[in-house]
Structure formats: C-alpha cells, structure tokens
Amino acid sequence: MSGHGGKPYRVALVQMACGPEPDENLGKAVSRVGEAAKAGAQLVCLPELFRTQYFCQREDHALFDLAEPIPGPTTERFETVAREHRVAIVVPVFEQRAPGLYHNSAAVIDRDGTLVGRFRKMHIPDDPLYYEKFYFAPGDLGFPSFPISEGRVGVLICWDQWYPEAARLTALTGAELIVFPTAIGWHPSERDEEGPAQLNAWQTIQRAHAIANGVFVAVPNRVGHESGDVRGNRAEGSGIDFWGSSFVADPFGRVLVEGSQDREELLYATVDPRAVARTRQYWPFLRDRRVDAYAPLTERFRDRP
Numbered sequence: 001m002s003g004h005g006g007k008p009y010r011v012a013l014v015q016m017a018c019g020p021e022p023d024e025n026l027g028k029a030v031s032r033v034g035e036a037a038k039a040g041a042q043l044v045c046l047p048e049l050f051r052t053q054y055f056c057q058r059e060d061h062a063l064f065d066l067a068e069p070i071p072g073p074t075t076e077r078f079e080t081v082a083r084e085h086r087v088a089i090v091v092p093v094f095e096q097r098a099p100g101l102y103h104n105s106a107a108v109i110d111r112d113g114t115l116v117g118r119f120r121k122m123h124i125p126d127d128p129l130y131y132e133k134f135y136f137a138p139g140d141l142g143f144p145s146f147p148i149s150e151g152r153v154g155v156l157i158c159w160d161q162w163y164p165e166a167a168r169l170t171a172l173t174g175a176e177l178i179v180f181p182t183a184i185g186w187h188p189s190e191r192d193e194e195g196p197a198q199l200n201a202w203q204t205i206q207r208a209h210a211i212a213n214g215v216f217v218a219v220p221n222r223v224g225h226e227s228g229d230v231r232g233n234r235a236e237g238s239g240i241d242f243w244g245s246s247f248v249a250d251p252f253g254r255v256l257v258e259g260s261q262d263r264e265e266l267l268y269a270t271v272d273p274r275a276v277a278r279t280r281q282y283w284p285f286l287r288d289r290r291v292d293a294y295a296p297l298t299e300r301f302r303d304r305p
Contacts, residue, residue: 006273009150011177011216012041013267014050015246015259017224020231022051022066026074030081036266037085042111042150043271045090047220047246048158048181049104052094054242057228057235059134066230067096070118075107083113088148090155092181094135095120104136106155106181108146116146121157122166129187129240132159145175151273154178154215161206161219165297171213172286176273178213180206182221185242199243199261207253214251214280216271221246223264251279 014032018025029050036044049055051074055063068074070093078091088111095105095118104121120139124132143166145154154175160166161180170178184202186195210217223244228235246259248269256269280286296302 006151006176008270008272008274009042010040011043011045011218011248011269011271012036012039013218013220013246013248013257013259014044014046015220015223015244015267016047016050016264017242018050018053018222018226020053020229022230025051026077030077032266033078033081033087033089034085036268037087039266039268041087041268043088043090043148043153043177045179045218045220046092046181047222048092048106048183049094050092050222053226053229054183054222054240055228055230055235056132056135057129057226057237057240059131060233062233063135063230064096064102067094067102069097070095070105070107071115075109075115078107078109079113079115082109082111086111088150088153090153090179090181092157093118097137102136103139104132104157105139106157106179108148108153108155110148112149116148117144119144119155119157121160123159123163125159129235129237143169143173145170145173151176151271156180158182158184161202161209164209164212167209167213167215171215175215176276177216177218177271178209180217180219182219182246183242184221185226185240188225188238188241191241195243199245203245203247203255207249207255210249210251211253211283212285214276214283214285216248216250216276218248218269218271219246221259223260223262251275
C-alpha cells in the first residue's frame with residue numbers, strides 16, 4: 001500500500017527514560033510494547049539506542065561491546081513480542097555489521113514476527129556530547145520504506161531528521177509514515193537561554209517534512225537527565241537533559257499528540273493512509289516537482305566565481 005486508501009491504524013510511541021543496565025532497559029521496552037498493543041496499537045515505535053543511556057557522550061572503545069548483529073538478541077526478542085501481541089515494531093539497534101564496523105540502525109518487524117528490513121542512520125553527527133562518528137559508519141542502504149501489514153513505513157534516525165532530502169527520498173519510496181527514533185536534548189548550560197528555540201526548531205522541521213511530502217511523521221524520543229552511564233561507567237561533564245516531547249504529526253503538519261518534557265509515557269495517534277492521498281491531491285507537490293532542475297543537490301556547495 002502506498003497512500004491509495006489503506007485502512008487507518010493506531011501507532012504508539014514509547015517515550016522512556018534509560019538507565020545504566022541494558023537488560024533493564026530492554027525489559028522496560030518489551031513491557032511498554034506489550035502495554036501499547038493491549039491498548040490497541042498496531043505499530044509501536046521505540047526511541048534511538050534505547051537499550052542504554054546515550055553512550056556517545058564520550059569516546060570509549062569498551063562500549064563497542066554493546067553492539068550486536070541484526071538479526072541478533074534484541075531483534076529476536078522483539079520478533080517474539082510482535083508475534084505474541086500481533087503488533088509491528090520499530091526497534092533501534094547498535095548494529096555490529098562486522099568486526100570494527102558498526103551502525104546506528106533500526107529494524108522493522110511486522111506483527112507476525114517477520115524482520116521486514118533495517119535502516120542504517122545516514123547522517124552521523126560529531127558534536128560535544130554527541131560523538132557518534134567515533135562509533136558509527138554512515139548508512140549505506142539509502143532511504144527505503146518497509147511494507148508492514150498496516151501500510152508502508154519509512155525510518156530515519158535522529159540527525160537524519162534535519163535533512164529535507166532524507167525525508168523526500170523516503171517519501172518517494174511510497175512511505176505513508178516516517179518514523180524518527182530520536183535521542184535529543186539540551187546541554188544543561190544552554191537550556192534556559194536556547195532551550196525553547198531548539199525544541200521549537202526540532203518540531204518545526206519535522207512538521208515541515210510532513211507537509212512537504214504529504215506524510216505522517218512519528219517521533220519517539222527519550223526523556224530524563226543522562227550522564228551516559230553504562231553499567232556504572234559514566235561520562236565526564238554535565239550530561240544531557242533529554243527533552244521528551246515525542247509527537248505525531250499528520251500530512252498538514254498538525255500535531256496529533258505530543259508528550260511531556262519530563263515524564264515517561266505512551267503516546268497514541270491514528271495514521272490514516274487515505275489522508276495521504278487526499279492531502280497530495282489538494283497540495284500536489286509531487287506532481288509539480290522540477291526533477292529536471294535538481295541536479296545541483298548532489299553538489300556539496302556551489303562556489304561563486
């Protein structure tokens with residue numbers, strides 16, 4: 001299905017705090033997925049790298065031991081959960097592709113437990129407390145979408161959410177919904193002065209993706225203060241205040257549901273593929289794209305003579 005009249009379905013976002021013990025975070029996520037399924041969710045989306053606190057606050061070779069293959073223990077656990085609850089799941093994973101080669105990834109599992117596919121984060125940040133280039137190679141699977149029982153779902157991860165090109169290319173594969181598993185927050189020193197503007201920009205850019213592409217967007221984020229504590233090994237510094245605020249927006253950019261900035265919660269919204277078709281009929285952006293004129297997008301920058 002690709003926006004031509006599929007049935008509405010209920011999506012749930014898991015907004016969760018992550019502790020220092022990976023197995024405890026996994027257990028919490030499993031429990032939340034089950035709870036969401038019992039409440040009628042047909043697709044449940046987990047936040048980025050949910051199995052641990054956000055460890056990229058430091059560069060530490062020992063943390064590569066957290067990585068696992070796909071398929072692997074985490075995806076196999078959620079395949080069982082999907083079959084048990086008859087629910088599709090977006091499952092972020094710190095993926096070990098080969099010795100010395102790692103990705104920030106997300107697996108898509110259908111409600112029968114089938115591993116439908118994976119996405120590897122394409123844009124990798126390297127900023128204070130976000131030292132992801134140390135850990136992750138850029139994705140090389142492009143911008144796919146995945147068929148699940150309810151429709152067609154695309155996945156982009158955190159830093160990908162700032163790039164219009166990523167959302168556009170995902171939408172062009174037929175996605176009706178783009179899920180953005182996220183781990184984003186404030187540096188405590190910046191929160192008072194810059195916090196509201198940063199949060200507003202983050203939501204605005206993703207609402208704009210929904211509007212420009214005529215798709216739903218769903219954004220599960222973590223919540224709480226973290227120092228990158230993994231099994232008692234903490235990062236130096238003041239840590240990150242993750243701002244929650246998980247949300248779902250429709251193809252007009254209207255926010256259907258929005259989480260708090262400081263609480264764990266499950267958030268629910270209805271995705272209606274028919275709304276994708278209707279919106280694109282009235283706002284025919286895909287029809288009017290000048291695909292013959294966009295070649296310069298493949299250049300880094302156009303220097304003036």
